[in-house]
Amino acid sequence: MKIIFHVDMDAFFVSVEELFDPSLIGKPVVVGGRPDQRGVVSAASYAARKFGVHSALPLRTAYKLCPQAIFLDGHPERYREYSHKVHGVLQRFSPVVEMASIDEAYLDLTGTERLLGPPLKAAHRLHEEMKRETGLNCSIGIARSRMVAKVSSDQAKPNGVLWILPGQEARFLAPLDVRRIPGVGKVTEKNLHALGIRKVGDLARLDEASLESRFGKWGLALAGKALGEDAGGWFDSEIGAEEDPKSISHEHTFDQDTADAARLDATLARLAEKVGRRLREHGLYSRTVQVKLRYSDFSTITRAHTLDHATGIDIELIEHARALFLKNWNGKPVRLVGVHAGSLEAAEGQMNLLESERQERWRKALEAVDKIRDRFGESSVSLASGMKGDYAERVHENPEGLPGKAPRGH
DNA sequence: TCTGGGGTCCTAGGACCC
DNA sequence: TCTGGGGTCCTAGGACCC
Numbered sequence: 387m388k389i390i391f392h393v394d395m396d397a398f399f400v401s402v403e404e405l406f407d408p409s410l411i412g413k414p415v416v417v418g419g420r421p422d423q424r425g426v427v428s429a430a431s432y433a434a435r436k437f438g439v440h441s442a443l444p445l446r447t448a449y450k451l452c453p454q455a456i457f458l459d460g461h462p463e464r465y466r467e468y469s470h471k472v473h474g475v476l477q478r479f480s481p482v483v484e485m486a487s488i489d490e491a492y493l494d495l496t497g498t499e500r501l502l503g504p505p506l507k508a509a510h511r512l513h514e515e516m517k518r519e520t521g522l523n524c525s526i527g528i529a530r531s532r533m534v535a536k537v538s539s540d541q542a543k544p545n546g547v548l549w550i551l552p553g554q555e556a557r558f559l560a561p562l563d564v565r566r567i568p569g570v571g572k573v574t575e576k577n578l579h580a581l582g583i584r585k586v587g588d589l590a591r592l593d594e595a596s597l598e599s600r601f602g603k604w605g606l607a608l609a610g611k612a613l614g615e616d617a618g619g620w621f622d623s624e625i626g627a628e629e630d631p632k633s634i635s636h637e638h639t640f641d642q643d644t645a646d647a648a649r650l651d652a653t654l655a656r657l658a659e660k661v662g663r664r665l666r667e668h669g670l671y672s673r674t675v676q677v678k679l680r681y682s683d684f685s686t687i688t689r690a691h692t693l694d695h696a697t698g699i700d701i702e703l704i705e706h707a708r709a710l711f712l713k714n715w716n717g718k719p720v721r722l723v724g725v726h727a728g729s730l731e732a733a734e735g736q737m738n739l740l741e742s743e744r745q746e747r748w749r750k751a752l753e754a755v756d757k758i759r760d761r762f763g764e765s766s767v768s769l770a771s772g773m774k775g776d777y778a779e780r781v782h783e784n785p786e787g788l789p790g791k792a793p794r795g796h
Numbered sequence: 797t798c799t800g801g802g803g804t805c806c807t808a809g810g811a812c813c814c
Numbered sequence: 815t816c817t818g819g820g821g822t823c824c825t826a827g828g829a830c831c832c
Contacts, residue, residue: 424798424799425800425801442800635802639799639801
């Protein structure tokens with residue numbers, strides 16, 4: 387019998403902030419930015435949630451609901467560090483671990499009973515060791531499928547354990563709102579409500595055929611989910627299977643909408659450079675470059691271009707992004723720009739010999755640039771402007787970032 | 797209320813090919 | 815001179831997740 391744990395850290399970002407500043411404990415805390423910034427809540431403390439503040443809420447709205455809350459920008463490096471610590475603790479319980487995001491993981495504990503005892507005992511130990519080694523609380527859902535484990539950890543919050551016994555999945559799910567099913571969001575919920583389906587139990591009573599005709603491929607998976615099965619889609623994959631990313635993107639929302647062409651161009655170039663760098667870190671090359679534009683009214687377009695050879699070279703990414711932007715920008719103020727690299731290929735892809743040698747030379751040169759950026763900051767070397775001559779002439783060094791001078795921040 | 801940033805997956809239409 | 819059919823690639827948009 388399969389035994390899957392879903393471990394979900396409680397108010398993760400807020401809890402990490404509390405470790406660094408215990409005076410925050412018990413107070414309404416919002417991580418995500420200043421209350422007058424464009425942005426949304428990343429995490430809210432339980433005290434803040436009492437006021438209706440929750441993640442994904444616009445910061446300005448959160449401020450209106452709870453002006454006395456403490457608003458923090460947050461520390462992504464700290465969260466990554468603690469995520470690694472969490473991973474370390476989990477690995478002691480099972481070699482089959484998959485971090486599903488920065489603050490949640492799936493573990494396969496099938497066959498560990500002799501070592502760890504029955505599931506509830508193992509969960510109890512996990513709680514204790516997690517608290518002792520990271521200072522953090524988590525909630526644990528246990529079931530024989532990933533999906534039910536995920537739903538039950540949600541029901542166990544905060545700091546609880548919930549084990550759904552084999553065979554009891556449908557009974558556990560039936561009284562829950564359809565929205566509790568992972569993959570059912572606002573839109574699907576509304577569509578289901580329109581059909582008079584509000585609870586998972588209502589869904590389970592429907593026949594597969596009518597679900598499929600209404601919701602396509604998805605409906606079929608939905609029918610299985612209502613019964614607690616992992617059938618179809620992401621939940622069906624093996625726990626712990628490491629895969630290369632399928633796309634890499636960066637985007638930026640301006641504090642205020644801008645129609646300043648030079649500023650838009652510089653932002654686009656900076657984003658493309660970040661994308662290029664991440665491609666090199668993964669040893670990947672992209673064959674499709676896409677830009678995204680969002681205007682003041684929030685209308686959003688994406689425009690893509692497929693290259694005849696995959697690339698990981700900043701300049702090429704920048705120039706394709708630039709061309710797409712110029713061809714498609716309507717000249718009106720822009721709220722957001724983004725650069726996206728898709729159709730990713732591993733280094734040994736289908737490039738011809740000449741092309742792959744050229745890519746290789748560039749990769750070496752750019753990795754040197756990446757190292758300088760590591761030491762002296764992102765702005766120490768910029769390839770973002772003046773794209774005419776050869777590589778050497780295109781590197782503009784920022785005087786403040788020159789090797790030999792004291793780098794900033796040290 | 798005025799809506800981030802980084803992803804995954806799905807759909808649907810048109811081009812193109814056999 | 816009344817309109818095939820399937821496969822694959824490309825593009826755009828959208829739902830959803832944390």
